[in-house]
């Protein structure tokens with residue numbers, strides 16, 4: 001399977017290291033000024049929400065399959081429509097959370113009645129450019145719990161583009177952009193990043209608590225995410241008949 005990476009940052013670097021011994025042919029990682037070549041079996045997007053809008057849509061439109069990490073970009077209905085229009089096939093990586101498979105199964109029976117996620121992280125990892133000086137100072141002091149956002153998942157994912165991809169992933173899996181909520185809490189005791197998600201429907205409910213070790217060199221990001229990409233790559237390779245490590249695909 002011939003793959004390329006859009007974005008050459010932390011996740012791409014870790015994934016490339018993790019798949020060094022796997023039977024995948026890595027063409028390269030493309031930075032802002034690089035062209036994305038034709039002929040890839042899969043482009044792994046590990047760049048930014050802007051990159052999804054500015055670069056990925058054209059790649060999907062010309063027929064390249066994509067594995068997407070910056071799920072927050074799909075909070076925009078126009079981007080969502082364009083990226084799922086094909087002909088390139090879109091796979092959304094589960095990234096930092098689990099349970100989305102079950103949420104999707106529940107959704108088949110009909111609209112879900114409640115969908116929500118809470119994310120708790122160390123205060124300094126949640127500082128954003130739009131925050132005022134007083135709030136940034138409180139986050140840097142790191143001696144109090146602060147609810148930084150609580151509202152529609154689509155809105156929260158825009159406020160915290162790097163930390164609330166999980167909110168967009170849940171809303172997408174639940175097909176519930178109208179009711180999905182998200183809450184982001186700065187928590188000085190959160191040594192591990194904790195995501196607590198819940199979804200209820202006619203056939204039952206899902207509650208999942210995920211506790212992720214931060215990436216040592218990038219505390220705002222969870223170490224498991226690069227492993228989720230490797231898991232996706234292996235499953236895509238198996239299901240599409242490319243050479244892949246022994247094992248089974250989970251879907």
Ligand SMILES: NC(=O)c1ccc[n+]([C@@H]2O[C@H](COP(=O)([O-])OP(=O)(O)OC[C@H]3O[C@@H](n4cnc5c(N)ncnc54)[C@H](O)[C@@H]3O)[C@@H](O)[C@H]2O)c1
Nearest residue numbers: 007009010011031032046047048051069070095096162165
């Ligand atoms: N779905 C999830 O659960 C989840 C979890 C963690 C991170 N993410 C997302 O994955 C993405 C990558 O994360 P990371 O930690 O590797 O970030 P990073 O900042 O380490 O790397 C991103 C790289 O992409 C580059 N980039 C940005 N815009 C670009 C563009 N238009 N074209 C080409 N390159 C571009 C940046 O210069 C940077 O080198 C981010 O959008 C992040 O929010 C998703």
